[in-house]
Amino acid sequence: MSIPVEQANLFGQIGRVRVSLRRLAVWISLALICLAAFSALTLMQGIDRQLRDVTETYAVRNAARELTQELSQAEASQRGFLLTQDREFLEPYRSAVSSIDQRVAALLEMTADDVDQAGRVRSITGDISGKMAEMARTVALVEAERPEEAQSLTATGMGARLMAEVSQTLEDFIAEEDQKLEARNRAIDQTRIGLVGALISALFAAAILAYALLSRAQRQVSDLAKRQRGLVGLNEALEAQVAERTRDIEDARAHAERERQRVETLLQDANHRIGNSLATVSSLLALQMLRVRSDEVRVALEAARLRVHAIASAHRRLRLGGDLESASADEFLQAVLDDIIATQTNQRRIAITGEIDAIQVSARDATTLGILLGELVTNALKHAFPDNRQGRITVKLARDDAGVVTLSVADDGVGLSDGQAVSEDGLGSVIVRQLSGQFGGQPVYTQSSEGGVAVSIALPKLGEPPVLQGER
Template structure:
């Protein structure tokens, strides 16, 4: 080969290798650029994935902390109700422990909220509501000590306490729900970044695979951590449910014991009323025996009037039947039973007819007894002055204290009283006046018919708004 040809060949080869080297350098530079770009992208994706995982972890911590605080609030509520129902002072120490645990859980949630710069406003509202609940419980302790078991049925306290508990539960559920959503979004973003990382160039496959494997291992570790947290939370919820069932059973037992004691007290009180009535009946019989031996007609009439009053009080006392409230009597049923006694005492006297028309009225037992004595005195007086002719006596109890005035009326169709005798001050009239004053009622006496041989007599009691107050 001639020299020019060799030179041309060398130049050609030199240009080829130079071009190949330049192309390789360019490709290397391009590959390095792509590798750096992929590395930067991978680094950014890795950082973003780690950041999302961290945020998901923080969201999970907030969720767990909010659920733990909710459980602590429920445990404190159970301890508070245990004291309010049982009244056991020893249970206050259990409530204090529950309240201390509640404050610790609230502090944990507040620390997480401060770190994540979220839920600070909600945490402050929770702190205020829980402080209000603590203050309300202190008032409940004082009320329970003062009022006893009746405080457990305090409608205003129970309504305020349930409203506060519902609001606290709602706020905590909102925090838990928001944290759960944030956690799921972060995990979703992390998964998307992982797939973007897997879709990088083939040249950075090993790096992308390593990052994907690292992300997978991290994600698996997070999932395992979440599963472990869920198992712990499930065990805690199971324990809490068992505690709630146990407390519920204890509350039911205490409630049944209270009901038994209440029934026993009502039975003893009913027996006491019956015994008092029997004792007064014995006194009435003794007065009758002594009255039969008195020669003075005036003294005998006075003693007989006193005996009739004692008999009326005895009959009324035996007929007292308390309702489910503390010391209240259904006056309509009470008067019906009392009139049955009076009919039996007449011994089948066909000339006397006694009827009752009564609305449903509830009054304290002492007021019911006073009304029974007034009715008995009016009926005995009507029978006494009826002579030998027939007499019809009507007893009416109408109205109520809320909608219309209450009125008690006893009227008969006898001869009626003589004009000018209404204010003579007999013992029966004095008793009626005194008992009417104690009942805060206005008493009046007038004729049923304005004229005629049988004008009749009407005894009427008009009660004010504050009458028959428990």
């Protein structure tokens, strides 16, 4: 059942909206993660600054507390020495006085960056200096054995007031530092809460992003699985088609092979039928020879019979190659020679040998070449060995240095007398000349090195495709 177009469009819009929402969620998650990371970095830097401030506040507070203790120690030692005139109180007194100067210098250095704190410390140093001067005057009077004056100086209450003011100022300073410390601790707590919130936001955004990426990865894996199943299905379909086409090709090839074999059989059968028919004609000529009394007629019939037999042999011996259009010259011409040898009445008197190269020629040229070879060998058998003379005929077919196919037939017969030439009016010469002309060559007759006649014919057109009608 098909889905309506409107419903399909609605599904498509919903799918696009979902994709857009997923992309928006991913971008928002990335923004939240970046923002949380930046916030966490900023808060961590703030916490570092607050921790440094807290540490410095503790140091200032402790320095003020230690300064108060040193002042109390110096005052207590001074009073003890005043009341008892025991010099053992001088050592802790002088140690406290020396430490007070160092404490004041350290406190001034710690508060140098804060103008308010530095002002308060400088205001305290004046009171401390006055108190230290008062205590030093008292100790000096006691050491000079003037205790009454020292006690009179103490009785004025100035030292006590100075000590009370210094102690109160230091206590106020310490209380203020305590308030700052509490405020900074609260700020650290707030910063810590903000940092925890930023980390939670980052984790939440990372969870959303991971979910979105996981969902996308699952969809991609699902899509890949579907595509893989689709590809597997297509592959199986293609393999089935390829198998079917392969079977069709194999069937077609087998059919073509059967047709080729059938055509080859028909051609071979046709050639055999032509050869057998020509052999029948040759036999009829032989029978006619037996009834003829004239030697001239008998010679003519014998020549005709041999030529018909050569043509019949060429057709019977023709064996085409796999293309049904060509034949190998060495197999075909050697078979023709064997057939000529078999027709001789006395095969031992004249030996016929062939040196034929494996040259591929067309079926039309093969038949003509076989007839030409038969005519040359027949002429040699007829004229070269009179009076039952023994001898040899050598047939060669090869390419010369220029690549032109050359046919030569040489005998060691009686040869030509001095000044004698081959008659060009004879039927055999005419046939050889016409057949040679079909391959673009002319017969050349020379005296053989063995004493007979050698016929050499260059065949430059052998193997060329036939010229069709209308071509130039």
